[in-house]
Amino acid sequence: MQLCSGGFLLLLLASVPPSFLLKDQEEDELPLTTTRPTRVTAAQNVSGCPSKCTCPTEETVDCGGLDLHIFPSNISAGVQHLSLQNNLLQELSYNELSRLARLKTLNLHNNHITSEGLPDEAFESLQLLQYLYLANNKLTVAPQFLPSSLRIVDLAANRLTCIYPFTFGHKPALRSVYMHNNQLNNTGLPFDAFNGSDAVTTMIFSSNRLTYVPQNLPRAIVRLHLQNNRITRVPKGALSSQWRLRELYLQNNNLSSEGLHPSTFSRLKSLEYLDLSNNNLTQVPAGLPANIVILHLGRNRLSVLPPERLSRVRSLQYLLLQGNPLTVAGVHSEAFSHLRSLHTLHLYNNRLDGIPLGLPRRVRSLMLLHNQITRVGLHDFAATYFLAELNLSYNRLYSAHIHRLAFRKLRLLETLDISGNLLTLLPAGLPASLQILNLQKNQLNSLSPELLANLTILKELHLAHNRLRIASISPGTWQELHGLKLLDLSYNELSYxxxxxxxxxxxxxxxxxxIAVIMAEAFLTTPNIRVISLRSNRLLAANVSEMAFADLKLLEVMDTTGNPEPINISLLQAANWTQTQMGT
Structure with a gap:
């Protein structure tokens, strides 16, 4: 195999082999292939099938997973689909391959093939080949000449440092190129790498060593994956012709705001998914196209959200801004004002000390956890009528700093999470629409029916890791909770x-x-209970009444491990009960 020479830089190969990542192919690109063959018995094989292989038809030969060291020598010249994946091949014989002129699919995934074992002319006679799978081998440079008939080429998870103009170029039928998990940098990727391959729609170059976005990419490209590289910039005009591009992955690179020209994204009129997370951006990129539906800007260095950068992205539905140094003062009150389709907003792991002004009116899911929020005011959620999920966990909220009418407008709210704060009381004025309420890891020391009133459709109430005692739970606390199915009171101070x-x-x-005693009437009001966990309490066998469980016909799990004594309870009357208690 000839190494990259002439106009190409000779690249040293790294010693650590990459791990293979599975690709996801477009359904209409999948070949009639033997990549996932149906195993047949030897009696079902057609005549002339190589030893130990399976051949359901004359056109299909599957020799995968046989620990072959040598390319089979007796494969029929008429075969169209050949699978040799998961073997120990180190080289390909030109003489053997040249006989297979009718081959359309060749699967060599997961072998030990090296560039030295792959002749330049290896695929020369395969002029009908459409699908070539060479992923997870030991190639250091790409095949220099591949047939112009190819539709999919998979060279992922090798050690490639160089490709040639005719590796992917001059292939009018080529649709998908998979090059992820290699060692390719920009010097090993020629400017004319895709000349004459204008129909390519999917390019996966993630997990390589690229330092800038390649130029002269095919105009028809729809999916471009460049995540997990070392990209610091997008050259001006690099994406100016890719007006069909819908998905662009640039996360986990070294992009800075200075590395993005104001027009970098402006011509991507079809762009719907843009991932710029985990970079070094200090500003929201300018010129974002209006059709973006999902925008990832998490884990950057954004400290401000001005009004003009996001306002033109009218189709935006998901905006992910987690893991930035955003403060309330840095979020302009008009930053979200034109985002009428936005329904999911992630602002967690920032530096917010309050609820930002001007939240999107139609937002349904709002993630504000892991900030420094100290209070929730009367008007903070006054305009977010459609909110269904609100997460305020792990902030610095005190009960006295949550206005009693803060949630009055949230008549569609289904999930509220205020766990990991400093609350001593349940918030007042909880919406009747709530189905899940999470208040674990606070300092709650009392429960009263007034604060849980009207929560008739609440299904889950999480109160673990608080300071609740039996005496602090007022009579009638649960009387309005007609739909409650899960109650978590673990890690409190209950005595029964x-x-x-x-x-x-x-x-x-x-x-x-x-808990030191289980009285006979303990579960008298809960005949539908299925799971009871009494692990790690203070129970002694003599203090546990078997009558407490006598009428629990649906009980499936009762955990009494971790008590001072093993608890043996006969539940023969519970017809559907399976004995899962441990330590008995």
């Missing part, structure tokens, strides 16, 4: 099972409390 639990309850978690 709370009375009058809702009839609808199915899952009850009481582990790591101080």
């Amino acid at each position: 099972v709370p009375p009058d639990l809702p009839e609808s309850l199915e899952n009850l978690y009481l582990q790591h409390n101080r």
Whole structure:
């Protein structure tokens, strides 16, 4: 195999082989291939099938996974689909390949083929070849000449440092190129690498060593994956002709705002998905196209959101801004004002000390966890009528700093998470639409029916890791919770099972409390319960009444491990119960 020479720089190969990553192909590009063959018995093989291989038809030969060291010598010249994946081949014989002139699919994935073992003319006579799979081998330079008939070429997970003009170029039928997990940098990628291959729609060059976005890419490209490289800039005009591009992955690079020209993205009129996360951007890129649906800007260095950068992206539905140094002062009140389609906004892991002004009016999912928010005011959520999921966990909220009417307008709110704060009381004025309420890891020391009133469709209530005692749970606390199915009171200070639990309850978690006795009436009001966890309490066998479980016909799991004594409970009356308790 001739190494890159002439106008190409000779590249040293690295010693660590990359790991193979699976690609996802377009359905209409999948060949009638033997990549996932149906195994047949020897009796079903057609005549002339190579030893140990399977041949369901005269055109299909599967010799995959046979630990072959040598290319089979007796393959029929009429074969069209040949699988040799998962073997130990180190080289390909030109003489053997040249006989297979009718070959359309050749799968050599996961062998030990080296560039030295792959002659320049290896595929010369395969003028009908459409699908070539050479992923996960030991190639250091790409094949110099590939047939012009190819539709898909997969060279992923090799050690490639160089490709040639005729590797991917001058192939009018070529649709997909997979080059991820190699060692390719820009000097090994010629400017004319795709000349004459104008129909390419999918290019996967992720996990290489590129330092800038390649230029002169095919105009028909739809999916371009360049994540996990070392890209610091996008040259001016590099993407100016790719007006069909819909997906652009640039995450996990070294892009700075200075490396993006104001017109970098402006001509990508079809762009719907843009991932710029985990870079070094200090500003939202200018000139973002209006049709973007998903925009990832997380884990950058954004400290401000001005009004003009996002306002023209009218189709935006998902905006991900997590892991930046954004403050409330840095978020302009008009930053989201024109984003009428935006329904998911991630602002977690920033430096917000309050709720930003001007939140998108139609937002449905708002992630504000892991910030420094100290208060929720009367008007903070007054305009977000469509909010269905709100996460305020792991901030610095005190009960006194959440306005009693803060959630009054959220009549569609289904999930509220305020865990990991400093609350001593449940927030007032919770919406009747709530289905999941998470308040774990606070300092709650009391529960009262007034604060849970009207939550008739609440399904899950998470109160673990608080300071609740039986005496601090007022009578009637659960009376409005007619739909509650899961109640988590673990890691509190309860001395026995709370009375009058809702009839609808199915899952009850009481582990790591101080429960020392289970009385006969403990589960009298919960006939539908399926799971009870009493792990790591203070239970002694003599203090556990078997009558407490006698009528629990649906009970499936009861965990009493970690108590001072093993607890043996006969649940023969519970017809569907399977004994899963441990340590008995």
